């Protein structure tokens with residue numbers, strides 16, 4: 402039997418960026434919160450490039466200096482076309498939001514450990530090496546959660562609210578059969594760390610590079626100690642053509658891309674080659690009586706614009722508010738949860754509109770030849786910086802960009818294909 406006295410008011414499943422942020426914010430408000438993480442920090446995780454909008458949440462948590470100390474300064478994002486060899490850089494300082502004009506690349510092992518330690522320091526009961534194995538919700542009462550330490554006996558807790566931040570394990574959405582694969586974005590990824598990769602210099606030093614390749618795209622993320630994270634995100638067609646091991650497949654894709662191959666002539670692999678499949682998804686609902694899903698536990702979009710950690714930490718801010726209000730006023734918390742779901746889904750859609758089209762010739766053409774007519778380029782930079790609120794200042798340039806995209810798409814369908822494809 403669970404002991405309510407030993408049970409927290411809020412239980413958070415998963416100590417990644419979403420879970421640790423939510424636990425830290427709840428503990429700061431004096432809430433009794435327990436954070437359970439199945440692994441032990443520091444541990445590897447993919448998702449190493451952050452966005453300027455993350456800085457506001459770092460300030461709220463009081464970790465900006467600590468992230469600066471472990472991170473690589475990121476001034477913007479560079480796009481490189483395999484079709485033309487052309488390169489274009491979007492500097493965050495050109496975005497419409499002048500408060501946050503840079504970000505960082507981080508080794509997630511150190512970054513996630515920092516956030517977990519922050520939750521602990523703020524008073525959360527944070528435990529590692531403890532996997533949540535089961536959960537049952539009791540109408541009008543406390544939930545019943547079972548957890549198992551790596552080296553001990555299973556135990557049961559009875560929290561009043563559960564935040565699921567279990568990432569791509571999608572603990573609650575999987576059990577509740579709420580998951581929907583995103584058919585618009587059926588991609589998968591292969592990635593590894595390398596040394597001796599050609600780095601960008603001068604103004605572009607520290608930019609993430611996105612190489613637009615055949616049937617997908619590559620990321621180049623500069624990490625501390627001259628390590629470069631390189632990954633390939635491919636369409637179904639790319640992965641269907643796969644032969645041999647994941648190692649051979651990654652090297653084959655590198656070889657096929659002229660711009661990637663050129664930067665990796667001297668490269669030495671310094672990690673294993675990893676994969677991520679079953680790529681994009683979203684749960685049909687993010688909350689119910691006594692629980693809410695945040696971060697990747699709710700949904701995941703392709704990381705071409707490095708949006709995952711920002712979406713996870715922003716969702717954690719919303720989830721912490723809902724959980725805290727639930728303890729005193731469940732009716733108001735339901736209203737807040739509905740709003741939070743709209744915001745989370747809306748932010749994913751905002752990135753999604755650009756992401757779903759990144760492998761199309763028309764979108765590639767527009768990205769590689771950005772016009773600042775009606776501040777379209779600045780609007781795109783703002784989305785790339787993580788400006789996920791529906792603000793008028795960003796909306797007008799983006800609507801202009803979308804309109805131009807639709808006009809070009811129509812022209813493309815009407816027969817200007819060859820011109821646009823060769824330009825992108």
Ligand SMILES: Cc1cc2nc3c(=O)[nH]c(=O)nc-3n(C[C@H](O)[C@H](O)[C@H](O)COP(=O)(O)OP(=O)(O)OC[C@H]3O[C@@H](n4cnc5c(N)ncnc54)[C@H](O)[C@@H]3O)c2cc1C
Nearest residue numbers: 415417418419439448450533567568696697704709710713
């Ligand atoms: C190939 C690829 C590249 C990416 N690149 C980027 C990028 O450049 N920039 C970016 O911002 N994002 C990127 N992302 C996305 C980013 O990794 C995620 O969006 C982000 O980590 C989400 O944070 P989270 O806290 O929701 O989940 P996670 O970071 O996955 O954390 C979830 C935690 O929950 C724990 N857990 C799971 N189940 C249980 C359980 N039952 N009990 C206890 N603990 C549990 C896990 O061990 C994990 O520590 C990328 C993703 C992929 C797949």
